Amino acid sequence: MSGLRRRASPQALSVEGWYPFYGARDLAKYWIAINAYLETGCEDALSLKELFGTTEISFLRTALGSHSEVYAKAGFEIDSENGDLGAMNDAGIVSGPSGDYLIAVMSNADYDSEWMTENTELMTNLIVALDAAHAEYLAE
Numbered sequence: 531m532s533g534l535r536r537r538a539s540p541q542a543l544s545v546e547g548w549y550p551f552y553g554a555r556d557l558a559k560y561w562i563a564i565n566a567y568l569e570t571g572c573e574d575a576l577s578l579k580e581l582f583g584t585t586e587i588s589f590l591r592t593a594l595g596s597h598s599e600v601y602a603k604a605g606f607e608i609d610s611e612n613g614d615l616g617a618m619n620d621a622g623i624v625s626g627p628s629g630d631y632l633i634a635v636m637s638n639a640d641y642d643s644e645w646m647t648e649n650t651e652l653m654t655n656l657i658v659a660l661d662a663a664h665a666e667y668l669a670e
Contacts, residue, residue, distance in 0.1 A: 589618065590604070599625040
């Protein structure tokens, strides 16, 4: 875990601050730093990579897991009377037929893994469309 104690790289710094005040660009920057750590191949990085490869809920894995390796961490929140916090997001590294790439998707759609999951299809459809666009762009 010594690698995790180091100061955050410039790619991992957010202009907006910590959750819930960051955007997809910030999330992608976090994953650039995460991927750099995962690529070190040290024992802790390999353990972390295994965790990201088997997260219980991943909109990315649901959308792309049948044909790609996905290392991701979803996030979600349901709107509450205490504030407008509804959110669904997922970000990570996809290793698929069109190559490896980073993807970060965020929305303000509500989601709760126990009882409010109807927005899942919206998120997975968006991810499938982005993956298709990625593959089409690389084919040209």
